[in-house]
Amino acid sequence: QQQVKQSPQSLIVQKGGISIINCAYENTAFDYFPWYQQFPGKGPALLIAIRPDVSEKKEGRFTISFNKSAKQFSLHIMDSQPGDSATYFCAASPFGNEKLTFGTGTRLTIIP
Amino acid sequence: EAEVAQSPRYKITEKSQAVAFWCDPISGHATLYWYRQILGQGPELLVQFQDESVVDDSQLPKDRFSAERLKGVDSTLKIQPAELGDSAMYLCASSSLTGNYGYTFGSGTRLTVV
Numbered sequence A: 001q002q003q004v005k006q007s008p009q010s011l012i013v014q015k016g017g018i019s020i021i022n023c024a025y026e027n028t029a030f031d032y033f034p035w036y037q038q039f040p041g042k043g044p045a046l047l048i049a050i051r052p053d054v055s056e057k058k059e060g061r062f063t064i065s066f067n068k069s070a071k072q073f074s075l076h077i078m079d080s081q082p083g084d085s086a087t088y089f090c091a092a093s094p095f096g097n098e099k100l101t102f103g104t105g106t107r108l109t110i111i112p
Numbered sequence B: 001e002a003e004v005a006q007s008p009r010y011k012i013t014e015k016s017q018a019v020a021f022w023c024d025p026i027s028g029h030a031t032l033y034w035y036r037q038i039l040g041q042g043p044e045l046l047v048q049f050q051d052e053s054v055v056d057d058s059q060l061p062k063d064r065f066s067a068e069r070l071k072g073v074d075s076t077l078k079i080q081p082a083e084l085g086d087s088a089m090y091l092c093a094s095s096s097l098t099g100n101y102g103y104t105f106g107s108g109t110r111l112t113v114v
Helices: none
Strands: A004-007 A010-014 A019-025 A030-038 A045-050 A056-059 A062-067 A072-077 A086-094 A106-111 B005-007 B010-013 B019-024 B031-037 B044-050 B053-056 B065-068 B075-079 B088-095 B109-113
Touching (some): A010 A019, A019 A030, A019 A086, A019 A106, A030 A062, A045 A062, A045 A072, A072 A086, B005 B088, B019 B088, B019 B109, B031 B075, B044 B075, B075 B088
Parallel strands (some): A010 A106
Antiparallel strands (some): A004 A019, A019 A072, A030 A045, A056 A062, A062 A072, B005 B019, B019 B075, B031 B088, B044 B053, B088 B109
């Protein structure tokens, strides 16, 4: 059973544009929602994370928007740069347990 | 910056052979995870250790996979016998129980079964 659905599967954005990746979850026990960035041949690296007590978290060009009632969260990358080209994974874990359930990933390509 | 070390980086093995992967977590991290990532998919948890004890191995195919963390530090994941469907990236991650829920992943072992 897939518990975290991620879309789109792939995304092409022009340099300087906004990249938006969406995730939806089913398990209401989830209370930690991180985003990971993965470059080819590397393991995923934590990018930014949010808990459901806030609706938005911003770190530099990266923002997570969280809608608890809709059970959805999204990653926004402002002023997208070629160096942002990577695969992005959303994930979720329940309270008191660090076991992460990952989405299927979004391959982001930033073109000049 | 502290890293999770994994070896080998790449492994090619024949079907029905045994294969083993090694992971050295960040010093002081009590929790260690093995994930499997099939090409084009997100990582899936195989096993979670807290110190030397297994916390969750519900997704580990125990007929062929085994994992150990004997002294609560480094860990080994073994597959015997390997099958074609085991071809994937095997990722190790560790975390400290500080409440910030921050995993650190290693660079993984890319396994190809032929």
